[in-house]
Amino acid sequence: MKKALTVMLVMLIGIAGMAFASGEAEEGGYAWQPERPINLIVPWGAGGSTDRSARTTAGIIEDALGTSIVVVNQPGASGSVGTKAALDASKDGLTWTAGAVKDLGVYKVQGLLDTTIDDWHLYLNVAMPNVVAVNPDTPYEDFGDLLEAFENNPGEIPVATAGVNSAGHTAMELIKSYTGIEYRHVTFGGGNPAVVATVGGETEVVPQLSVEEVDMIRSGRLRPLAVLADKPLDISGYDESIPPITNWIEDFQAAPIYFGIFVPKGVPEEVVTTLNQIWEDVVVNSDELQNWAAENAVVFDPAYGEEAVDKSFPMVQIDAWLKWESGDAEVNPSEVGIPRPE
Numbered sequence: 001m002k003k004a005l006t007v008m009l010v011m012l013i014g015i016a017g018m019a020f021a022s023g024e025a026e027e028g029g030y031a032w033q034p035e036r037p038i039n040l041i042v043p044w045g046a047g048g049s050t051d052r053s054a055r056t057t058a059g060i061i062e063d064a065l066g067t068s069i070v071v072v073n074q075p076g077a078s079g080s081v082g083t084k085a086a087l088d089a090s091k092d093g094l095t096w097t098a099g100a101v102k103d104l105g106v107y108k109v110q111g112l113l114d115t116t117i118d119d120w121h122l123y124l125n126v127a128m129p130n131v132v133a134v135n136p137d138t139p140y141e142d143f144g145d146l147l148e149a150f151e152n153n154p155g156e157i158p159v160a161t162a163g164v165n166s167a168g169h170t171a172m173e174l175i176k177s178y179t180g181i182e183y184r185h186v187t188f189g190g191g192n193p194a195v196v197a198t199v200g201g202e203t204e205v206v207p208q209l210s211v212e213e214v215d216m217i218r219s220g221r222l223r224p225l226a227v228l229a230d231k232p233l234d235i236s237g238y239d240e241s242i243p244p245i246t247n248w249i250e251d252f253q254a255a256p257i258y259f260g261i262f263v264p265k266g267v268p269e270e271v272v273t274t275l276n277q278i279w280e281d282v283v284v285n286s287d288e289l290q291n292w293a294a295e296n297a298v299v300f301d302p303a304y305g306e307e308a309v310d311k312s313f314p315m316v317q318i319d320a321w322l323k324w325e326s327g328d329a330e331v332n333p334s335e336v337g338i339p340r341p342e
Contacts, residue, residue, distance in 0.1 A: 030065065032274035034094060037068040040261065041097045043082025045075045045190025048162060049128055049209040053259050054098035056292050057125045057283065061261075064282045065274070075189050078165035079103050080112040087115055087264050093271030100128075101258045101308075103165055105316030105338070109323060110165065111330035116337065117316065121263040121272055122308040123279055125289060127256035127299040128209040129229050130171040131242060133222040138204050143226040143248050146205065150181035160194035160203035163187040164328070167257055168194060168208040170319050171228055173326060175207075178249050198222065209257070210235070210297040228254045235297045255314035256299065279304040317341045 040058055044050045051073060058069040074082035079099055089095035101122060107113035132143060140146040150157055161168030164187065172183060186203050188194040191212035198206040199221045206213065206222070210233065216222040217238055224242045227233040230252075232241035245252050263275065283289065283302045293300035303311055320333035321340050334340070 030274040030277060031270040032093065032268070034065070034067045036094060037070050038093075039089075039095045040069050040071045041082045041086045041095065042071055042073045043075060043079035043097060043099055044073070044162065044166075045188075045193060046073050047192030047212075048190035049167065049211045050079075050099045050259065051190070051192075052211055052296070053125055053128075053292075053298075054261065056289060057098075057261060060283060060286050060288060061275075061278060064278050077112055078107075078110070078163055080107050083107065083115070083262075084113050086262070087113075087119070089264075091264065091266040091268075093263065093267040096261050096263050098261045099259065100167060100315075101260065101312035102167075102170070102315040102319045104262060105313070106165065106320045106323060106329075106333075108336050109320045109329045109331050109333050109338070112165075117309065117313070118337070119265055121265060121267075121275070122260055122304065122312065123263070123275060123283075124258045124260035124301065124303045124308045124311065125283065126293050127258045127301050127311075128167070128211055129227050129233060129298070130167055130207055130254075130257070131210050131213050131217075131224050131233065131297075132171070132175075132205065132207045132226045132228070132245070133198070133213050133217065133224045134205050135198050135201055135203075136220065136223045137201065138223075140204075140223070140225060143243070143245065146225055147179060147181065147248060150179070150183060154182040155184055157183055157205060158186050158203040159183045159205040159207065160186050160188060160197045161206070162191040162194050162208060163189070166191070166208070168206065170257075170322065171207040173322055173328075174228070174252075174254060174318070175245075175249070177322060177326070178252055195222070214296050228252070233297060236295055253318075255318055256301075256311070257315050258301070258308075258312035260308070260312075276304055314341065 086097035191208040226245040227242045230246045290300045320338045323329040
């Protein structure tokens with residue numbers, strides 16, 4: 001009898017210990033533990049702003065989740081090809097995409113893809129400014145020189161961007177809307193090729209994002225003329241501040257271009273719960289991402305959920321209505337829930 005009681009007591013202690021250990025694991029873990037690698041489709045070329053920010057963030061998520069993330073570049077049609085692949089994939093939570101929210105928000109306006117930001121869970125990492133830079137062999141010493149050249153040579157000065165709907169193209173169209181200039185648009189498969197083309201003398205101007213230009217600016221192979229903001233931009237390792245475009249166009253207004261990882265809605269709730277927790281506990285506090293942002297002259301500003309929508313939507317509005325008013329859109333933005341900016 002005593003032996004039986006002893007055995008029973010040992011079993012109860014064992015069960016209690018297992019329950020305690022299980023409770024600890026559940027408390028310290030995540031609701032979702034994928035059994036296969038996650039596919040992250042980058043819908044732009046390698047080496048560009050989306051690719052670099054997405055890969056940095058993917059590494060942080062990998063460490064937190066303990067699951068491999070396979071990054072696949074799938075460019076085409078202004079990012080809509082890779083985005084569609086993620087949208088059409090099985091809603092098991094294992095296929096994501098990445099990019100600028102303003103691109104995601106205007107695909108339907110442009111007639112490129114039947115989607116809006118309401119179809120996605122947004123996980124922001126950084127905001128990036130555009131920098132208008134030129135080949136150092138050009139005669140343009142400041143942005144005023146460049147504006148004068150555009151005015152005197154309409155449609156002749158070659159400008160490299162990552163393509164229609166890219167951040168660089170949006171930047172030039174914004175400048176055009178304020179000044180009436182014309183330029184020769186030369187498109188490439190990503191921000192990095194556009195920068196390389198300007199460094200190599202194939203084009204004269206590149207208005208892409210700071211992260212895509214920063215290395216060439218530091219090395220003196222690009223001359224930065226203006227940042228599309230109302231405050232100067234400082235770059236680590238570069239002695240001079242880049243002046244704001246408002247020094248030349250006083251009423252110029254632009255909103256931050258937010259980048260991040262996007263997960264299509266319809267995935268299991270535990271996927272969303274897990275990513276929300278990773279953003280809250282890990283990404284928001286990531287020294288690695290903060291250091292990457294500082295090195296690449298971008299703004300560290302992670303967010304998810306409604307906060308992410310609120311932060312990123314102003315640039316969606318600006319870009320959508322810019323395209324509509326310039327004749328580059330097929331659908332009126334107001335018809336897809338994008339009111340005109342005030």
